[in-house]
Amino acid sequence: MHDQPRRVSRQVYRRRRMVVFSLLSVVLVGILYVSGSLFAPVPATAAVTEHEASIAQPKAALTWPGWGASGITAPDYPGATEYHGSSASVPIASVTKTITALVVLDKKPIASGQNGPTISFTQKDVDIWNQVIAEGGSWAPAVAGTSMSEKQALEAMLLPSANNYAISLTNWAFGSSRAFVKAANAWLAAHKFTGSKLDSPDGLTPGSVSTTKDLIGIGKLALANPVLSAIVSQKSVSLPGAGKQDNTNTLLGVGGIDGIKTGNTDQAGNCLLFSAQVTVGQSKVRVIGVVLGAPTHDDLWAGVKTLLNSMTNGFHEVDASKAGRAYGTYTTPWGAKSTLVSTATKMFVVWSDTPIQVSMQTRPVQSGEKGEVVGQVRFTLNGTTQTAQLALAKAIPDPGLWWRLAHPGGLGA
Template identity: 45%
Template structure:
């Protein structure tokens, strides 16, 4: 049966309006889907890193009192033996030098003023010689620079030169001792006592904690480090002196001072340069009241070796190491990685804490910053920027047009 005119008109209207509806729908749908922003995705982090090492075991002596630490590290790594202050013998000369330099400073290149010796200095030499102490010759009218006097007392361990230097700087031995004990208190070394400038008095006593702190002051002083590291030196009127520290140049040892008393055995305050990975660590240690110098020298070498084994180079982040993954709804994958290796030197079981923050990612180029890994070591924060290991690209019109649900 043929369609009536009214039916034909109705069908034409449906076709026209239906086509217009499709056109209008496409006019809105196409740009909405093709230009719609893509949903960002959160990263899935990798498991947390375990970065803290095992505790070090140090080879400390079973006699006297001893301790060891390092510049840049608070306190001591370890200590052993008596907790009571022990006689420090000629290590006292190190304190005398530091106290004098606090009043009469030297630079790395200066020699200081010239000191003229008199009858009192000759009498001091005779007094110490009568006490069977180490003495170097001195005569009335002779002169030396401040640096030369320090060389004689630290390298050759001449007792009379320690007293003469103290008298020159402070006017009298008593004035020096007052200043020395005040200096010790000001530096927090409350377990150290000075009763003479050279250490012949066994009442000159200290603890490993205080002496390691004193040693750290020495290695931080550019005027003293070359003196305590010198195996020998020549001074006019004295001749060539050989350092009483026979360990210089062994196991990285570059200072500081020996000490010997018949009533208190052999002692050594030492420093050593230790290469750990790409870093240099300066050790400072002390052994007091040892049987003799060959015994404590052998012990110091074993102690340094055990300390060396206790330092670790910890890799915080290796180049290319993955810290998180991204997977988009359209199936693209990428990883948050470290662009370069970052490492740190740590002592023993020093805690290393870490945390990772990753930002949500949508379309991004390879190498785009996507977050950071944060580490705390010895109170210092280290940040490692994390980047994409590959690009996350737009899925294209095909996926966009066929997945409107993921877009809106």
């Protein structure tokens, strides 16, 4: 009789224990769920990017003279070299004196900041002057008993294009014009100017010839020599015995022109080997060009200016990236959104339609502060690369408790 109540009591106790354990289990599961929701990582979001694979500008259209032969280059820009007209070797008149100056400086170099050794002038140099006048060549006065530095003698040869100073200078450096011509042709061969040959130091005779391609290379060497590049950029100079002498290159200062040498004979026509620093946006671009065989000086000046202007217009200053430019968007599953923006401006000077290659790297984010760097964009032009960091335009917040509780399936790394 007494066992029945005990059995009932034990059954009630077992039921209560089951209820308590069930409630505890539910509470524990709930705690684990909430804890998991609070501390489990939210899914990382990848950016949807928007950028061009390359940036290209319109192709340049050079305006060439309708006569003779021409060439032009921007040495620092691959692909910015073009030629027009004949590639044959032709007479180059007093442009020859650029070669003469380079060969003399190779034999008798002038140290930086110096003027070189002193050259004394005698009656022989006066006789050379008179002979040049008789031949109808360009000249500058020579006075026996006076002296000049080597640099001044080069100025006398190059600025007024004085044939007599070309002869006197090479006599001083090599002993005779014949010895100079031999040395000059060896120098041309050594520099692989295979289309060029001299038969005099002044270019008066038609046997001093070159090509537009060779002359572009010779122009580069002239500019690379600090003594020579400084001389040819002068508009005038005052010289012992010769007085004031003006540069025959009257285009100096026009369109950035700062050299190099004129030339004119009946056989060569009117010629100019020129250099310029042209302005492209906020940048300067070095240009070297040559125009040969112009019918008149006016034709030459007009042809050079038009060609140089078209070359300048063929360059573009390109803002490949500006600070704040958008490159994509992060959009999270919980509705947060932030634009991916560049933190810096990256500028290039581009020749013609040369493309700027664009590539981008970003990382997935779960949350982030405004300005946090999350990637980079790379711009490559002719092997040179610039990089701009990419950052969040505004913060991406954590989704918060309620979204976490409501989206257990959206959690996880």
